[in-house]
Amino acid sequence: MFQNVKEDIASVFDRDPAARSAFEVLTCYPGLHARVIHRMTNKLWHANLKWLARFISHIGRWFTGVEIHPGATIGRRFFIDHGMGVVIGETAEIGDDVTLYHGVTLGGTSWKEGKRHPTLGNGVVVGAGAKILGPIMIGDGAKIGSNAVVVKDVPAGATAAGIPARILDEEKKSTGGFNAYGIGNDRNDPVNKALHGLIGHSMTVDQRIEFILEQLEKMGVRVDEERATADKFDPNHLNKIVD
Numbered sequence: 001m002f003q004n005v006k007e008d009i010a011s012v013f014d015r016d017p018a019a020r021s022a023f024e025v026l027t028c029y030p031g032l033h034a035r036v037i038h039r040m041t042n043k044l045w046h047a048n049l050k051w052l053a054r055f056i057s058h059i060g061r062w063f064t065g066v067e068i069h070p071g072a073t074i075g076r077r078f079f080i081d082h083g084m085g086v087v088i089g090e091t092a093e094i095g096d097d098v099t100l101y102h103g104v105t106l107g108g109t110s111w112k113e114g115k116r117h118p119t120l121g122n123g124v125v126v127g128a129g130a131k132i133l134g135p136i137m138i139g140d141g142a143k144i145g146s147n148a149v150v151v152k153d154v155p156a157g158a159t160a161a162g163i164p165a166r167i168l169d170e171e172k173k174s175t176g177g178f179n180a181y182g183i184g185n186d187r188n189d190p191v192n193k194a195l196h197g198l199i200g201h202s203m204t205v206d207q208r209i210e211f212i213l214e215q216l217e218k219m220g221v222r223v224d225e226e227r228a229t230a231d232k233f234d235p236n237h238l239n240k241i242v243d
Contacts, residue, residue: 084103121139
């Protein structure tokens, strides 16, 4: 038991640069507390003391904000960063060296008995707010992007993101497809796209106006006032703000 806790503390130092001392980790990390409580409740669960296991698990949820069913199977050096809002279902299986961020759900999609929660291989990282649903397999070393909804198997070493989650190719991964805390960098925000579209249209209109003013100047028409008015609006400045 103590050896397992030492491993858990060491894993916190490996994955969280904010950790400063073993005492701080032991007293201030709800993810670690939830893991210790789960070890206890899991033993009670398999000893057929199921109500007691659920009751202690319920108390642990109240203290930590992390809900781990006593029947879940969890490997070594498991790390929950921040902890709040994590839910792990009864038939979930988690390998060694797995990292979950806050708001992650390992849930089911069926009310039938039997295997109904996901299996995570070794070294999997699941970003904040991600939902992995159903008896699917997340391969070793896979990464699940923040807020993703995963309902299909993810191969080992792959990165999945989006709603519903899709496997990102190497180019997207290299440009920041996986993000543990917030939305990705692929600019799928519709408001962002709309603003860029409007700015692009404004620049096209400005080019046409400039062409008309040049033709008028060639005809001897004074257009100084019109140029001064047009210069007050700079779409390039707005483009920088949106970016």
